[in-house]
Amino acid sequence: MFKITAKASVSAGIILHNLIDPTKNALLTRLMRRVHFTAAELPRPLAPSALHDRYENGVITVAGVHPNVGLEQEQEQTARVRLQRGFKLHRLSEGPDTMVSLTQAEAVRYYRQMKAIRQIEAAANRLYKERMVRGFCHLYTGQEACAVGMRAVMRPEDSIISAYRVHGWAYLMGLSAQGVLAELTGRRSGCSCGKGGSMHMYAPNFYGGNGIVGAQVSLGAGVALASKYRQNGGVCLALYGDGAANQGQVFESFNMAALWQLPIVFVCENNNYGMGTSAERAACNTRYYTRGDVLPGIWVDGMDVLAVRSATEYAIEFAQNRGPLLLELCTYRYGGHSLSDPGTSYRSREEVKEVRRKSDAINRFRELCLDYGLQSQEQLEEIDAEVQTEVQNAVKVARSDEELAPQYLWADVYAQNIEPRLRSVYGYDLMHARSKPT
Amino acid sequence: MLRSRLTQAACAAQRAFSTSPRVLAKQMTVRDALNSALDDELARDDRVFLLGEEVAQYDGAYKISRGLWKKYGDKRIIDTPITEMGFAGIAVGAAMAGLRPVCEFMTFNFSMQAIDHVINSAAKTFYMSAGAVNVPIVFRGPNGAASGVAAQHSQCFAAWYAHCPGLKVVSPYDSEDARGLLKSAIRDPDPVVVLENELMYGVAFPVDDKVADKDFLVPIGKAKIMKPGKDITIVAHSKAVETSLLAAAELAKKGIDAEVINLRSIRPLDVATIFASVRKTHHLITVENGWPQHGVGAEICARIMEDQTFFELDAPIWRCCGVDVPMPYAKSLEINALPQVKDVTEAAIKIVGNKVGKAAATAGK
Ligand SMILES: Cc1ncc(C[n+]2csc(CCOP(=O)(O)OP(=O)(O)O)c2C)c(N)n1
Ligand SMILES: [Mg+2]
Numbered sequence: 071m072f073k074i075t076a077k078a079s080v081s082a083g084i085i086l087h088n089l090i091d092p093t094k095n096a097l098l099t100r101l102m103r104r105v106h107f108t109a110a111e112l113p114r115p116l117a118p119s120a121l122h123d124r125y126e127n128g129v130i131t132v133a134g135v136h137p138n139v140g141l142e143q144e145q146e147q148t149a150r151v152r153l154q155r156g157f158k159l160h161r162l163s164e165g166p167d168t169m170v171s172l173t174q175a176e177a178v179r180y181y182r183q184m185k186a187i188r189q190i191e192a193a194a195n196r197l198y199k200e201r202m203v204r205g206f207c208h209l210y211t212g213q214e215a216c217a218v219g220m221r222a223v224m225r226p227e228d229s230i231i232s233a234y235r236v237h238g239w240a241y242l243m244g245l246s247a248q249g250v251l252a253e254l255t256g257r258r259s260g261c262s263c264g265k266g267g268s269m270h271m272y273a274p275n276f277y278g279g280n281g282i283v284g285a286q287v288s289l290g291a292g293v294a295l296a297s298k299y300r301q302n303g304g305v306c307l308a309l310y311g312d313g314a315a316n317q318g319q320v321f322e323s324f325n326m327a328a329l330w331q332l333p334i335v336f337v338c339e340n341n342n343y344g345m346g347t348s349a350e351r352a353a354c355n356t357r358y359y360t361r362g363d364v365l366p367g368i369w370v371d372g373m374d375v376l377a378v379r380s381a382t383e384y385a386i387e388f389a390q391n392r393g394p395l396l397l398e399l400c401t402y403r404y405g406g407h408s409l410s411d412p413g414t415s416y417r418s419r420e421e422v423k424e425v426r427r428k429s430d431a432i433n434r435f436r437e438l439c440l441d442y443g444l445q446s447q448e449q450l451e452e453i454d455a456e457v458q459t460e461v462q463n464a465v466k467v468a469r470s471d472e473e474l475a476p477q478y479l480w481a482d483v484y485a486q487n488i489e490p491r492l493r494s495v496y497g498y499d500l501m502h503a504r505s506k507p508t
Numbered sequence: 509m510l511r512s513r514l515t516q517a518a519c520a521a522q523r524a525f526s527t528s529p530r531v532l533a534k535q536m537t538v539r540d541a542l543n544s545a546l547d548d549e550l551a552r553d554d555r556v557f558l559l560g561e562e563v564a565q566y567d568g569a570y571k572i573s574r575g576l577w578k579k580y581g582d583k584r585i586i587d588t589p590i591t592e593m594g595f596a597g598i599a600v601g602a603a604m605a606g607l608r609p610v611c612e613f614m615t616f617n618f619s620m621q622a623i624d625h626v627i628n629s630a631a632k633t634f635y636m637s638a639g640a641v642n643v644p645i646v647f648r649g650p651n652g653a654a655s656g657v658a659a660q661h662s663q664c665f666a667a668w669y670a671h672c673p674g675l676k677v678v679s680p681y682d683s684e685d686a687r688g689l690l691k692s693a694i695r696d697p698d699p700v701v702v703l704e705n706e707l708m709y710g711v712a713f714p715v716d717d718k719v720a721d722k723d724f725l726v727p728i729g730k731a732k733i734m735k736p737g738k739d740i741t742i743v744a745h746s747k748a749v750e751t752s753l754l755a756a757a758e759l760a761k762k763g764i765d766a767e768v769i770n771l772r773s774i775r776p777l778d779v780a781t782i783f784a785s786v787r788k789t790h791h792l793i794t795v796e797n798g799w800p801q802h803g804v805g806a807e808i809c810a811r812i813m814e815d816q817t818f819f820e821l822d823a824p825i826w827r828c829c830g831v832d833v834p835m836p837y838a839k840s841l842e843i844n845a846l847p848q849v850k851d852v853t854e855a856a857i858k859i860v861g862n863k864v865g866k867a868a869a870t871a872g873k
Binding site: 204205206253256257262264265266267268269270280281282283284313314316317318344345346347351352353415416473474476478479480483492493494495496500 | 561562565566569587589590591593594617618620621654655656657658659660661800801826827828829830831832833834836837838839840841844845846847848851855
């Protein structure tokens, strides 16, 4: 549960207005940089009755919302945390902060987001086992801190592109759990209306969702080029795996990004394996943060949401003012490569257990929150329950919604179709259409 | 579930028109056919080696190379990083220098990362060197739509590669095709693209003893008549052969006797077999899971137009192709995106036209 005064919750505008107070400027600019309101983060609209129930003494207690930087921010407890593991630097004399602050609101948000991703993936796994999810389904379980840490410091003008392990990112970039899960079950309320499936999800400033290993990296450099071209100050985070890190076009993109000083952060999520090939068997240099040659790089503990946040904050600033750089997030996937891979032939069960036991991002963060008194055990359990309800409700729709009507098979081929008719199995008898209103 | 449904369909297709006597009890999956073909050729010729993503220690993403790394070791079975452009180039270079690489693309969708080497390096070198340097390489892997993997992972490259002089392109349907064509491809002195189909890997087909022979080969460039017939010719390749056989069984119930041709090779295209069949049936449909425009069916239509066989046609040729859209993910949409048995029977009935009426009338008497 998170409390916001009724007044404060009226609009982000009021909140921002109240934040502009010169005496609090340093903290507040920092907060503003860090916390942005996007659809995913703003309170979900509540049904009127729910709203009524929770309105007590002028204070709305909103269940299940992403916590807000409310008016009480300043009074809120803020912890100063020393990161457990430092950064390793390549061609940088100084790196990101290793002493970071964490407010109560942030703690709730990060915990909630990581939990939500884990629950969404657990639901995806169940739906797959029930054969409601088809084809490939790549889970992000184990890697939650990467996405949540990066998302925490993305500004409205920043964008992100990744490969096919993107259910969590789709959620963080503003899609609902239902939009994600219904896409997995191929239903029309899915975020791509069931046409894209697990690998192809998109949202504003989120360019997918790419099934071709490595392709997203040059596309990301293109998104960065567009930002620079339009001078909108945006930085693109282009995510790729340790396996993808070997693709030629990744290096080609490093080179052009450096030549043209594109505002891009190349983020290698090193989970130690491609499909069944360990990083060492695929790369002659597994210090991925050094592989940009002249581009600076930072090695980051990707199982620590605060380390990822600190590094990304630094990297975004760096990319905008000083040019492209690399981050290597050292992380781990708990499951197989996709749900059709048991993930046990090329690594031992012990290895997986060991990582889960020692480094699990959510457990580590939970303990941190408790240690610093930012959240109580009960509060965290309450978040767990909220997330569970949110995901359960999403699963219900993902199961019961329908697939798109047949005529949407030939929708969306062109933004501007100029063929009189598209071709069916035999004969030119299909009228082009659009799935979503334009 | 999917596997067993497929197997049933293929068996039904098989049962419907078994041309050989029922003594062939032995069953072989397409996967085992490919695996044993690789095994034979690796044993036969030490210039042959296999490289690709996950082919060695993981036994292949689709287990086509199962057991081969254990048997032949690191030198002959090579795991590559996910770097198609690079390893395809390395494979072509090795072939130029006299080795016989089998370059596996985890799926043909990823061959697009490397298409420059397939075409500019492999297909053209013999010509550019005026016959001095040949490129005996095989590019192989699953092609075409798999199940529920959406647009970037479901498409047929038959027309893409068959477009290019210098390449040979084969597209096996059953176990006999798969084994015989892959062995021929490995022994061939030119670059051969072998387009397999993931949905067929687990399907078992009856094979007779000659197929298991170490020197069993299916010639590149020859089609196979899967079922003879006199009323209409249905030409298909890969999984569409199954659709066509099932359609032919349906048509038989309606008194239409269809001849089903399995192309086996896309380039060279065995037009002689197609022409001979059309001269007999005077009707033709092509069936493929790829897109229509400039596709395999389009090429067959053009070849007939350019030949005297054109005058043998009693009706226009119809192509049954994948719907002209990228592949959607949702199941109901995906099913509708590919030619179904009912599409082929409908098309056939429309083409054969009043013959159906006549046949039905005769049957009624
Ligand atoms: C160009 C291309 N080649 C091969 C594949 C098949 N494939 C999909 S994911 C994958 C492994 C990628 O590993 P990594 O980049 O480490 O990402 P992770 O799955 O670990 O997140 C492979 C080989 C593909 N999708 N695209
Ligand atoms: Mg990886």
